[in-house]
Amino acid sequence: MPDNAKSSQQYLSANHAQSTEIGLEWDQDNQQWWEWYMSLAENESDAGEKPRIDLPEPMPHPTPDRATLAQELSQPFHLSQTQVEYFRCHGYIKLKSVLSPGALTLLRQELAAMFQQQSDQLGHRFGSLEMMWEQNQLVRAFVFSTRLARLAAELLDVAAVRLYHDNGLSKQPGCGRTPWHYDGHHFPIATQNVCTVWIPLQEIPDSMGPLGFAQGLDVVELVEDIPFNKFDTSYDRRVNERLRDRGIEVDLGPFELGEVSFHHNLSFHTAGPNRTTTPRMVLATTYFEDGARVIDAPHMVNGDWRRFMPGVEPGQVINTPLNPVLFSQ
Ligand SMILES: O=C(O)CCC(=O)C(=O)O
Incomplete structure (x- = not known):
């Protein structure tokens, strides 16, 4: 059984475990939030016991020097009108060759070293590191990349974007599915003009669990009647069934x-x-649209949000030094 098939309740604090209430704020850290959240995914019961596909560590590519990397991360990546329209219609887009193999080799080595420090606890888990940019110059260079922030702003069609947070994710060998969700349920930001840039640090074949997208920005309306359940996999299962029944392309x-x-x-x-x-x-x-506020009633699914915008209260504009404007037209 994968770790994330264990009971969801065990990842919750006593306060959350004893009530079905979702409106209370999360009271543990981001790693614990992911542990709980991943436990809400449906997995085959014997998934953890199946033999793993032997995939060697990715081959390192020649790495750029500091100046070459800085140039790569700041130069614009031009979007065609068709690509912009694809994002606005489907709600996502996958773009090839946004970053070079050498730049990604550098970043993978850096994140691997950080995850290595907690390798004794990682097991089959979904490892999470956040706000790495505050301490790590290389991560900061990617998170503050004008190339990436500009792409987010252009796809969202907003004048300026701020940073919400960085998130290093290590889906360990044997870790199960990530449950169906939309980020508007996760982020306590009172605008839909939010874009997550998901940067694989190695190729991701089918067997490794690539991120998968339901096509259509309106899918959210198709599933809005399905109740979220903090204790079991019913939400994930029911969303999956609904998408299948309605013939939604994934x-x-x-x-x-x-x-x-x-x-x-x-x-x-x-x-x-x-x-x-x-x-x-x-x-x-x-990244989110500059000028956005915190929602009026943050809840447990928003996770450790106060860590990402310290001092900002519900209803207030998000403009702390941890949420800098990273691109402005
Ligand atoms: O990496 C994953 O499996 C999930 C990540 C995700 O949902 C996100 O970045 O929005």
Whole structure:
């Protein structure tokens, strides 16, 4: 059984475990939030016991020097009108060759070293590191990349974007599915103009659990009557059934190295289990429209949000030094 098939209740604090209430704020850290959240995914009961596909660690590519990397991360990546329209219609887009293999080699090595420090606890888990940019100059260079922030702003069609947070994700060998969700349920930001840039740090074949997207920004309306349940996998299962019954196309394709996806706050997405022997590492960075406020009533699904915008209270504009404007037209 994968770790995330264990009971969801065990990941909750006593306060959350004893009531079905979702309106209370989360009271543990972001890693614990992911532990709980991943436990809400449906997995095959014997998924954890199946033999893993032997996949060697990704081959390192020649790495750029500091100046070359800075140039790559700041130069615009031109979007065609068709690509912009695709994002606005489907709620996501996968773009190839956004980052070079050498730049990604550098970032993977850096994140691997950080995850290595907690390797004794990782097991089959979904490892999460956040706000790495505050301490790590290389991560900061990617998170503050004008190339990426500009793409987010252009796809969202907003004048300026701020940073919500960075999230290093290591889906460990044997870790199960990521449940169906949309980020508008996760982020306590009172606008839908939010975009997450999901950067694979190695190729992601089907067997490693690529991020998969339900096509259509309006899918959220098709499933809005399905109640979220904090204790079991019913929400994930019912969303999956609804998408299937309504014939919604789901893009579960693999990612090449250098391919990056951008998804809107309302995009429904999931990810498969990691059935390989190599951790599936990703940097996911979220940007939101400058001027947005915190929602009036943050809840447990918003996770450790106060860590990402310290001192901002519900209803207030988000403009702390941890949420800098990273691109402005
Ligand atoms: O990496 C995953 O499996 C999930 C990530 C995700 O849902 C996100 O970045 O919005």
